[in-house]
Amino acid sequence: MAAQHSRLGQRDFxxxxxxxxxxxxxxxxxxxxxxxxxxxxxxxxxxVGVRFVRCRTCGLVYVNPxxxxxxxxxxIATFGQHNEHDQRNLVRDFSALLEQVTxxxxxxIGRSPRKTLxxxxxxxxxxxxxxxxxxxxxIVRIDDAEFAALVDxxxxxxxxxxxxxxxxxxxxxxxxxxxxxxxxxxxxxxVALGDDVWYAIGYANVQSMPAxxxxxYWPRFFEHKRSYFSTSNLVALMARYxxxxxxxxxxxxxxxxxxxLSRALPxxxxxxxxxxxxxxxxxxxxxxxxxxxFKKRRETSSAEKLSIVFPCFNEARYVAQVIEVILAKELPIxxxxxxxESNSTDGTRDIVKQxxxxxxxxxxxxxRPRGKGHAVRxxxxxxTGSIILIQDADFEYDIEDYDALLAPILQNRTSFxxxxxxxxxxxxxxxxxxGNAIKRLMLNGAQVGFAKTFNALYQQSTTDVNTMFKVFRTxxxxxxxLEGDRFTLDIELVCKLVKNGYAPLEVPVNYVARGFxxxxxxxxxxxxxxxxxxxxxxxxxS
Numbered sequence: 001m002a003a004q005h006s007r008l009g010q011r012d013f014x015x016x017x018x019x020x021x022x023x024x025x026x027x028x029x030x031x032x033x034x035x036x037x038x039x040x041x042x043x044x045x046x047x048v049g050v051r052f053v054r055c056r057t058c059g060l061v062y063v064n065p066x067x068x069x070x071x072x073x074x075x076i077a078t079f080g081q082h083n084e085h086d087q088r089n090l091v092r093d094f095s096a097l098l099e100q101v102t103x104x105x106x107x108x109i110g111r112s113p114r115k116t117l118x119x120x121x122x123x124x125x126x127x128x129x130x131x132x133x134x135x136x137x138x139i140v141r142i143d144d145a146e147f148a149a150l151v152d153x154x155x156x157x158x159x160x161x162x163x164x165x166x167x168x169x170x171x172x173x174x175x176x177x178x179x180x181x182x183x184x185x186x187x188x189x190x191v192a193l194g195d196d197v198w199y200a201i202g203y204a205n206v207q208s209m210p211a212x213x214x215x216x217y218w219p220r221f222f223e224h225k226r227s228y229f230s231t232s233n234l235v236a237l238m239a240r241y242x243x244x245x246x247x248x249x250x251x252x253x254x255x256x257x258x259x260x261l262s263r264a265l266p267x268x269x270x271x272x273x274x275x276x277x278x279x280x281x282x283x284x285x286x287x288x289x290x291x292x293x294f295k296k297r298r299e300t301s302s303a304e305k306l307s308i309v310f311p312c313f314n315e316a317r318y319v320a321q322v323i324e325v326i327l328a329k330e331l332p333i334x335x336x337x338x339x340x341e342s343n344s345t346d347g348t349r350d351i352v353k354q355x356x357x358x359x360x361x362x363x364x365x366x367x368r369p370r371g372k373g374h375a376v377r378x379x380x381x382x383x384t385g386s387i388i389l390i391q392d393a394d395f396e397y398d399i400e401d402y403d404a405l406l407a408p409i410l411q412n413r414t415s416f417x418x419x420x421x422x423x424x425x426x427x428x429x430x431x432x433x434x435g436n437a438i439k440r441l442m443l444n445g446a447q448v449g450f451a452k453t454f455n456a457l458y459q460q461s462t463t464d465v466n467t468m469f470k471v472f473r474t475x476x477x478x479x480x481x482l483e484g485d486r487f488t489l490d491i492e493l494v495c496k497l498v499k500n501g502y503a504p505l506e507v508p509v510n511y512v513a514r515g516f517x518x519x520x521x522x523x524x525x526x527x528x529x530x531x532x533x534x535x536x537x538x539x540x541x542s
Contacts, residue, residue, distance in 0.1 A: 034183045035060045035233045036413065045215075058236060058413070061206050061228040066180050072147035073178070073224045076123050082259065085280055089254040091125045097173070097251055097291055098130055098137065101200040104247045104293045105169055113169035113198070117162060120173035120202065138165060151180040151226070155188035163192035173202035173291075177225040183237060190241045195296040199243065202251060203229045207459045207503070208288030232414060232503030234292060239412040243294040244475050248501040251289040257281045292501055297475065304333040304410065306402075307385030307474070311375030312352065312393035313342040319393045320351050326391065327360070329399055332410065333387075338362045338379045342369040348393075373489030377482050389471045397468055398510035405471045408505050415476055416502040418462060418494070419469025419509035422447070446528055450491075453532065457539045458498045462506055465494055466531075469509055476502045484534075491531045495538035 032039045033055040041053035041064060053064045073079045082090060098116070106112045115136050118126060122139045130137035142150070146158060162170070170193070176182040189199075205211065207230040229237075235245050258280065308326060312319050326337055341352045343366055356363045364378055376390060387409055389402070401419060408414045447466055454465045468490070476497055484492045494504065 031062075031064055031066055031181065033058060033060050034062065034181050034227060035229075035237045037183075055233075058233045059206075059230050060233050063226040066151065066226060072142060072144045074121050074142050074147065074175075076121055083256075085256050085282070086259045087123055087125070089256065089282055090123060091129055093251070093253055094123075094126050094173075095129045095133070097200075097202065098126075098135060098171070099133070100249055101169065101171065101198075101291065101293055102135060104200075105198055108246060108295065113167075115165065115167045116169040116171060117165055117167040118171045118173065119162070120171065120175035138167075140165075147178075150178070150185065153181050153184045155179075155185050159188035159192040162189065167193070167197060169198045169200065171200045171202070173200075174204075174225075176201060177203060177227045177229070180226060182227055183240070186237065186241055190243075195242075198246075199238070199294045200291055201234065201238075201294065202289065202291045203234060205288045205290045205459070206230050207232075207461070208290070209459055210286065210288040212459070230503065231290065231292065231501055232505065235415060235502065236413050238294045239297075239415065242297050244297040244415070244473070245501040246293045246295050247479070248290055248292040250286070251291045252284045252286050253289060254282050255285045257283070260285060304387060305385035306331060306333055306335045306387050306389060306406065307383035308335060308337045309376055309379035309383065309388060309390050310337055310339045310393060311342070311372050311379060311390075312339065312344070312348055313369050313372070313375070314344045314346045314348055315393040316344070316346045316348045316351060318395060319348055320354075322391075322393055322395060322399075323352075323355055323361075325399050327358070329402060331402060332406070334360075334385075336360050336362060336383070336385055338364065338382050340364045340366065340375040340379045342366045342375050344369075371484075371486035371489075373482075373484035373486050373492075376489055376493075377484075380477070380482070383474060386474055387471065388474055388477075390468060392468050396511060396513060401469070401507075401509040404507050405469060405509070408507065409471065409473060414503075414505040416472040416497055416504045417470075418464065418504040418506050419467050419471070420462070420464040420506040421467060421509060421511040422451075422463040423506060423508035446532075450532065450535075453535050454491075454494070457535055458495065460498060460503060462504060464506070466490060467509070470494065472497060472502065476500060486530070488531045488534050491534040492538060495535065499538065 033041065036055060036058040038055060038057040040056045041062075042056055044052045044054050044061065046052070050063055051065065052061060054061045071079070073081075076082060076087065076090065102112055102116070112135070115138065116130070118137060118139045119142075122141070124139075127137050127139055140158075140162060142158070149155075150158065170189070176185060179185045204225070206228040211228075231248065238245070260283075310323070310326070315322075323337070323339070337360060339352055339355065339361065341349050341363065343349060349365065352363055352365075355361050362382060364382060366375065366378060380388065387406065389405065391397070391399075397419065405417050405419055408417055447464065451462055451465050455461055470490075470493060478500075480496045480500055482489060482492060482496070498504070
């Protein structure tokens with residue numbers, strides 16, 4: 001833009017736009033969120049005139065307005081960002097990625113993929129390394145013109161070219177984030193390629209520890225990428241096209257000291273000069289990169305069905321009424337109620353037996369009480385529905401909240417929902433626990449401490465990880481082995497679902513706590529402490 005002049009008296013006022021202002025003025029094409037299509041964003045920050053926002057609905061961070069495509073950075077050698085040493089590191093990292101996604105495919109299908117395509121950042125050496133390991137890899141080379149078409153949303157020609165190559169595994173590495181509309185890209189690809197193709201998506205996780213700590217200083221190609229996913233909104237986006245996540249894993253990058261400093265510091269700084277003797281030293285950089293592997297969700301012969309797992313022990317006061325309310329509750333989908341009775345001593349078993357034979361009710365009788373966790377595991381083994389909900393045998397939680405809990409899953413916004421007692425207008429409902437003031441304080445303090453610990457260890461942003469209301473698709477349990485017998489299963493289940501790639505979406509729920517004299521069974525020593533340590537056990541162990 002030419003300099004603007006104005007005259008006041010004898011002085012000339014000249015405005016010279018900075019590069020940031022010029023870049024900002026070149027961007028005028030505003031877009032909605034690619035994941036949920038909501039126009040509900042909040043401004044985050046600018047980087048050299050590029051405006052970053054976050055969707056308040058699903059959490060996607062994206063550039064808005066989009067702007068021009070610029071130079072394609074997919075061809076690593078031409079882009080010139082890495083020297084030969086760093087390129088060798090990239091080959092090493094890609095080989096590890098290819099091995100892991102190929103293993104996931106072979107474990108499920110029973111054979112290795114016949115042809116794998118790479119869409120994203122590439123080096124010729126990637127294909128050479130794959131050939132040396134007997135893998136069949138083809139690189140889809142995208143020039144500047146095709147890159148510009150991707151940013152503008154013209155995906156059709158590329159999708160047809162990819163389909164003509166007949167792959168059964170497509171690696172989208174640093175690809176979706178660089179496009180103008182990731183949803184349009186996936187729509188074109190999934191239609192052109194059909195249902196049998198797997199997708200391995202490499203992305204910079206905006207919920208990772210590096211991203212959360214560094215925030216706007218997180219150097220993940222700000223100048224080239226247009227969207228930044230979390231695991232949860234990436235899963236939600238793929239679910240829109242009928243794909244479920246099979247596995248995910250961290251993808252650390254190996255970089256040289258010289259490359260790291262070039263990304264973090266200007267070359268003329270004293271620190272950069274002092275580091276030149278060791279600039280060729282390679283180290284693993286945990287940058288928040290992850291890879292998620294997706295497969296088309298199995299089609300079932302019937303419609304959606306909710307399996308309600310209902311463990312009960314010594315609940316004669318409430319159990320019959322709770323069961324009747326559950327069975328009377330109108331739901332948008334079919335249901336089954338799986339009652340697991342653990343040989344109570346107060347007559348609960350006799351009450352439960354009265355429901356045997358009722359339509360949609362399955363009664364499982366355990367020989368002896370082995371804890372709520374064991375009863376839940378028994379119930380999970382018997383589910384036949386596509387969605388699972390866990391329900392206690394009392395009225396602390398409101399069964400009328402079922403609709404709100406199911407809606408995000410049925411709308412394919414997520415596969416895993418937590419009913420939070422700490423959200424909504426009447427928040428902190430757990431604080432209203434009656435009785436001993438010390439126990440009340442301990443319960444509320446534990447809820448906050450548990451949520452904070454879980455969020456720090458698993459890079460989430462939940463408010464109530466201890467909630468009973470855990471609702472998730474049955475497929476989320478694939479590959480998970482649960483072991484807890486007592487209340488620790490509540491924590492184990494959430495931790496393992498998140499490690500399996502399913503970040504929870506929270507929904508506010510009603511809650512009226514009952515006291516220990518009314519039948520509350522949790523023990524601080526037997527349950528609370530082991531549950532807290534379970535966060536660490538399942539984060540760093542199995």
